[in-house]
Amino acid sequence: MSADAQKKASGEAAALLVEPGMVVGLGTGSTAAWFVKALAARKLDVRGVPTSEATASLARELGIPLATLDDVMSIDLTVDGADEIGPGLSLIKGGGAALLREKLVWEASKRCVVIADAAKHVKVLGKFPLPIEVVRFGHPHTGRRLADIAAEFDLPPPRLRMADRGIVVTDGGNVIYDMASGAITEPAALASALKAVTGVVDHGLFLDLADEALVGTDEGVVKLLP
Ligand SMILES: O=C[C@H](O)[C@H](O)[C@H](O)COP(=O)(O)O
Known part of the structure; x- marks a missing residue:
């Protein structure tokens, strides 16, 4: 099927x-x-x-x-x-x-x-890059803070999501950074760290x-x- x-x-x-x-x-x-x-x-x-x-x-x-x-x-x-x-x-x-x-x-x-x-059913989350919604104002600065968090979790820096017509903007007027990881071994800790960043509206960990x-x-x- x-x-x-x-x-x-x-x-x-x-x-x-x-x-x-x-x-x-x-x-x-x-x-x-x-x-x-x-x-x-x-x-x-x-x-x-x-x-x-x-x-x-x-x-x-x-x-x-x-x-x-x-x-x-x-x-x-x-x-x-x-x-x-x-x-x-x-x-x-x-x-x-x-x-x-x-x-x-x-x-x-x-x-x-x-x-x-x-x-979509996986043993460990993280093969799919984790989307993080960030307010547009000053987003490169927020992106750098996200890169610091990624480093703490041994992950590569997140990337600003782009489409053919430029930066992807959400229905709420924000931008998305995608955090590729391979494996998210501590989802709750990562979720808390991301939410603590000013400029992060929310992330895709449910x-x-x-x-x-x-x-x-x-x-x-x-x-x-x-
Ligand atoms: O932002 C999109 C949503 O979280 C979707 O539910 C998710 O990406 C799954 O989409 P699809 O069913 O097209 O794979």
């Missing part, structure tokens, strides 16, 4: 968790897009809280009524993809630069389900946030618990 077929299967399985009347957090990325499509196909009376402009636009096209995080007191269920799923459902997210809104929506949610293809994972495999969708 292709990775895309696995993503589709996991997105469709997650859509079955949604019940009428729910406020649903809508994740970002190719896997979350399968969930949004499957949810729209169910035509339930729900409201979606999108985690990015891209997801908002897809959900609007498919006719899912939307709310913003400011409009709702809490979110019943959030379904979102991940770049890596590690031990205890620790995650790396933000490959699509949506990590800040995603984390805000996840933290406001009663239940968070991560969906992914089998290749620790103790996922309640379950639905992973598409060649043998079907497998449920993982922390």
Whole structure:
């Protein structure tokens, strides 16, 4: 089964968790897009809280009524993809630069389900470079502080994310530094060190946030618990 077929299967399985009347957090990325499509196909009376402009636009096209995080007191269920799923459902997210809104929506949610293809399930986080969202003002200075932290953890300096049209700017107007590591052996310590830097808005380590994972495999969708 292709990775895309696995993503589709996991997105469709997650859509079955949604019940009428729910406020649903809508994740970002190719896997979350399968969930949004499957949810729209169910035509339930729900409201979606999108985690990015891209997801908002897809959900609007498919006719899912939307709310913003400011409009709702809490979110019943959030379904979102991940770049890596590690031990205890620790995650790396933000490959699509949506990590800040995603984390805000996840933290406001009663239940968070991560969906992914089998290749995302890893023994140790860190093969995928860790995205760090940084305020644009003075970001080269923040980038240097991040390089110091990287050195403390024996990692190479993080790189400013670029696209064809220049620096990548997030929906929140910030920039992204990607910290390549190979292996993040102390995710909690790294998360704290990164958050302590003025200029860092947030990072893509999602620790103790996922309640379950639905992973598409060649043998079907497998449920993982922390
Ligand atoms: O910023 C993007 C998000 O964290 C995505 O959920 C993550 O990058 C996974 O995306 P995909 O499902 O396309 O692999």
